[in-house]
Each structure stands twice: as C-alpha cells, then as structure tokens.
Amino acid sequence: MGDIPALPRAQWLWTQKSGSSERECEDAAYCWQSDEAGVDSAGRAVASLYASVSDGASESLLARDWAMLLTADAVESMRLAGDWWEELGTFVRDLMERAALHWDAFLARYQAERAAQGRPIAWYEQPGLEKGAFATVLGAEIRATVLEDGTTRWSWHAFALGDTCLFQLRDGRLLDSFPVRTVEEFGITPQLLGSRNHDARLVAERLRVAHGELMEGDELLLATDALAAWLLTPGEGGGSAALPAFGAFDRQDFAEWVDDQRGRARMRNDDVTLVRARV
Amino acid sequence: MPYTAEISRTNPGCFIFLVDQSASMSDPMESGEGGGTAQSRAEVVSNAINRLLTELSVKCAKEEGVRDYFHVAVIGYGHNRVGSAYQGVLAGRDLVPLSEVANNPARVESRTKKVSDGAGGLVETTVQFPVWMDPVTNGGTPMTRALGYANTLVGHWVDMHPGGFPPIVLNLTDGESTDGDPTSAAIGLASHATADGPVLLFNLHVSGSGGAPITFPDSEEQLPDTYAKLLFQMSSVLPGHMRSYAASQGHRVSDTTRGFVYNADIVSIVEFLDIGTRATELR
DSSP: OOOOOOOOOEEEEEEOTSSSOOGOOEEEEEEEOOOOOOEEEEESSSEEEEEEEEEEEESSHHHHHHHHHHHHHHHHHHHHSGGGGOOOOOOOHHHHHHHHHHHHHHOOOOOOOHHHHTOOTTTHHHTHHHHHOEEEEEEEEEEEOTTTTTTTTEEEEEESSSSSSEEEETTEEEEEEESSGGGGGSSSOOOOOOOOOOHHHHHHOOOEEEEEEOTTOOOEEEOOHHHHHHSSSSTTTTSSSSOOOOGGGOHHHHHHHHHHHHTTTOOOOEEEEEEEEEO | OOOOBBOSSSSSSEEEEEEEGGGGSSSSETOOOOOOOOEHHHHHHHHHHHHHHHHHHHTEEEETTEEOOOEEEEEETTTTTTEEOOGGOOOTTOSSSSHHHHOOOOOEEEEEEEEEEESEEEEEEEEEHHHHEOOOOOOOOOOHHHHHHHHHHHHHHHOOOTTOOOOOOEEESSOOOOOSSSSHHHHHHOOOOEEEEEEEEEEEEOOOOOOOOEEESSTTOOOSSSHHHHHHHHBOOOOOOHHHHHHHHHHHOTEEETTEEEEHHHHHHHHHHHTOOOOSBOO
C-alpha cells in the first residue's frame, strides 16, 4: 500500500449581497478532511476532502441557520457512509434524519433564547417558522485512492439539490459543470430542501449525483447561483477568457471582484460563495 | 427596461391604497354566483387590505424583524374627509415603513378558519388576524381629492427615491366620483416617474350588480358603460412581471392588459391586490 498524498487545502471565499450586512449572508459552506487514511470497499487506501455549500432561500426565516446546519450534516453523512453514492436512498435518509434532529434542537434553543431576550416570536414570524427554512445543498468529496502500483487516482463525487454548482477546471478553463450545464437552466424556483420536509424518498428522487476523474493541477469550484451563472455565461467564465486567479484571492479581493462584476451588471446581486480546491 | 428596479431596504417599494368609504360601501357584497353575503362591501375591502398587510409583513419578516422593503399608506375617502385610514398607533400617518405597520396593528383578533385535517376533511382552527383599518361608510365619493392626496404623497416619494421602483397606487371604489371628473387627477398622478418608469395606478370597482367581474381587460370593448371605460382609461398597463404572474394565475393577458377590475367580487378583490402588489425580486 503506497503513501497517501497530501490532500488539497480548501479555500473558502464569500461575500454578502450588496445592501446586506455580513450577518445577513444566507449562504453557508463547510469543509472537512481526514487526518488519516481510510480504506475503500475494494480495500484500497483512501483519503478524502469533503466540502458542502448551501444557499438559504431569502424568502424563508432562519435560512442562514438552516444552510449552515445542512452543510455540516451533509459532510458528516458523506464521511460516515464511505462510498455514499452507492446507496443513495440510505444516504439521503441519514442526512435528512440528522438534519431534522439538529434542526429541532436548534429551533427549541432559538425560541427559548428569543423569549429570554424579551423578544418572543412575533405573529408575523409564526407562519414562516411553521413553513420551515429552505436551502439548496451541494456536497462533494475529493478522494485520493492509492492504486496497486502505488500511484494515486484522484476523483470527485458530488450530489446536488438545487442550483448550487460544482465546476471542474483544467488549465484554468471550464471542463465540466454539475448539476447546471447552461446559464439558461438557472430558474427562479430551484429545488430546495425544506427543514420540515421528511420525505426522504422524494428528495432521493430529486437529488442529482455525478462524479469525475481529476488530473493533477485540476481545480474544483463549488459556487452558489450568482457566481455559477457568471461562470456559465458566454463571454464571462463560460467564454474563452481565462478565469480570475481565485487562488490568489483573499475574502477582500473576492468581495471587490464580485462588486466590480455587479457594477458592470455582469453578476446578479446575491450572496456569493465559492469553495475551491486544487489537486 | 422599466419596472425592473430592485426592491431593497435602501430602495424600497411604495404602495398607496385608496379606499372608498362612501355610504354605498355599506351595501352588502354580492358573491360571484349572484347570492348575497352577510358582509358589506366596506367589510370585504377592509378585510382584504388587512389580510394583504399581514401577508406583506410575513413575506418581509426575518429574524431581526420585518424588513422595510415597502412603505405603505392606506388612505380613506368619504364624506368630507380624505386621509389616513390607519387606526390605533398609526392613526393619522400616511406612508409608514412596513416594520412599523407590522409592529403596530390597531388590534389582533382571533378568528376561526377551516383548514384541512389531512384526511380529506376540514377542521376549525383559530388564527391571529391583525387589524389596521375598520370599515367606515359615510357620504359621497371624493375620488378626485383622493387622487390629489395620493399625488402629493407620490411626488415626495419620487423626489426621495428617484431610481427606485415607482410607487403603486391601488384605488378601490364602488361608485362614481362625486367631486368631479377624476381623469385629470389620475393623469397628474401617473405623470410622476422614477428612472424605472411612471407611477402605476390600478383601479378596482366593487360589484354593485352581482354580474360577472371583468378582470384585467386589455380593451374597452367589453366594458358596459362610460364609467367603466373612464376607470379603464385611468388604469396603468400592467408591467411585465405582474402580467406574467396574472397569466400564471389563469388570467388571459396581453401587452395592453391594464390593472383594472370591474364589478369585482370577493375573489377578484383578493386577486387584484395580490397581482397589483406583486413585487420584483426583493434584495
């Protein structure tokens, strides 16, 4: 069994929509990587980087909290299931049960805190709380598998509900996108996971999965819809022009770049999140 | 393209409801099927506006409270009086930020509502029903003065928000103006504009005869009399996003469809308010 190579480091960039405060950003991301090698179903040494991005629906209450909870639970469910894509129904049920448990606990805590602050839930919040919070969710695993000859094979597996997207880049250019392939596919009513939805069978039916092989130097981008649409727009990310050097960006650089794109009417004013990893 | 400005807390939308409070509004409302209901026209209209203010508040509610995506005025017009129809803490106020509206209903009533029991039946449940305005009926229909009142509010608003979505004025009435031809006042009102387009004036005529409502017409041809035609001419063409929404709700629309309902029954009053206040995306 060969040595497991170092996993890529995930870079997380985000900025809130113009006119909102940082605390009002309703996107969320969560990344986790294993410190030790595991073993896959074929007995080969593997190591994985997990990442998840979620876009909370602004029309719902507590969308930011639901998105944060979903990303952490998505990573946890992928990690615990191993080859999670093999048994999708089981994976979805595990994720939804985990999220429902955490959400119920969160809601109870939230309502108690509001009461303690002398700000009990108001009449205009009650319908929103009853309806639940909604968010997209995208989960991805970058896996390094040590083959019998000692070489490492890099691959990715992803699942998506909604229009938060994964992009594979090679030599700085788009190679693949998932689950949205063209900018025209971005609707105003994307698939969302509701905090009160317990129909795992229906969610499993709607969930999309994909995988791909990675070559050394390839990049994976996980992006919420405004940036995803930009990346797929001909003449912007989807054209022949090279993409910005996101790898060199810090949060401030990213926020300035997004602002500039919005100012030129090239990007919709929305919360924007990017998680990037280079193999 | 007009009527596409983003609605945000820095560039909020503006709704002005003009509510006829003349004596004839105390007449019972005719249902769409021709049978009378127990409610007066004024009760039906005030219930519909209270419900709309509730829905707007719920729609704009976030964890920190209701966001001021809209400022809302409810102006009553009847005998010797044109002015705010808000009651309680907001009495006398014209345009009020939505957060203040949400936090200051005159009272919150408990009403019963029938909901699905999940097994094909209906069960009664108690819901909270905030009330900002009560039905008032008295005297004539000073519509020209009411449009003039809205004109002043709109003039100040567009000065303060020159780049925002233009104000929307929704006039709900059951009779002809008793203080002269309102056409000039309506033209004056709709002459205000922001960079995103002229002010929108939508009119609703509440049923008096019990005949079938004429909803969102695109020509005068199907209208029965000169009064209906006058209200049609005073009404703005629906912007694209409202037209699409109206179409999605089963209305036949064209590029010249106007924000006008004639002979409205209870259902079409609710539809008129729903479609006429349909916002572009909130940010």
